[in-house]
Amino acid sequence: MRIYKEFYFEAAHVLPSAPDGHPNSRVHGHSFRVRVSIDGAPNPETGLVIHFEDVSKAISEAREALDHRFLNDIEGLELPTLERITMWLWDRLHNRLPGLAEVAVSRDSCQEGCIYHGPHPLAAE
Ligand SMILES: Nc1nc2c(c(=O)[nH]1)N=C([C@H](O)[C@H](O)COP(=O)(O)OP(=O)(O)OP(=O)(O)O)CN2
Numbered sequence: 582m583r584i585y586k587e588f589y590f591e592a593a594h595v596l597p598s599a600p601d602g603h604p605n606s607r608v609h610g611h612s613f614r615v616r617v618s619i620d621g622a623p624n625p626e627t628g629l630v631i632h633f634e635d636v637s638k639a640i641s642e643a644r645e646a647l648d649h650r651f652l653n654d655i656e657g658l659e660l661p662t663l664e665r666i667t668m669w670l671w672d673r674l675h676n677r678l679p680g681l682a683e684v685a686v687s688r689d690s691c692q693e694g695c696i697y698h699g700p701h702p703l704a705a706e
């Protein structure tokens with residue numbers, strides 16, 4: 582069984598890989614939607630995989646670190662693509678959320694997003 586919790590953050594960035602003069606090379610902002618999914622079985626006594634309040638507590642620090650920030654200034658987000666943001670979130674959440682199965686970051690205004698299931702089992706540490 583999989584449960585999920587979503588949150589939003591607003592942030593600005595530039596893409597350092599964009600050529601001079603391209604709009605992505607200038608500071609611009611997006612609304613990001615994050616979905617954090619957790620796999621588990623409901624506890625027979627509570628009926629809960631994990632209480633959503635506990636999920637919210639686990640994600641609040643990461644949200645605070647991202648919301649209304651210039652992403653390029655954040656350690657580990659010097660290349661602030663959707664791909665890097667999902668990996669950054671995974672790194673911060675997987676120890677706090679046992680059963681973390683997926684982190685998805687979307688920009689709904691652009692109909693685009695990135696889904697990450699954690700490092701490949703054969704990837705180098
Ligand atoms: N594979 C990826 N490609 C691109 C990424 C990314 O994270 N991963 N990011 C960008 C830029 O962030 C770009 O700003 C997105 O641009 P675009 O899709 O053109 O959307 P808008 O800037 O128009 O977004 P609004 O939020 O609607 O203003 C490019 N490629």
Ligand SMILES: [Zn+2]
Binds near residue numbers: 609
């Ligand atoms: Zn952008």
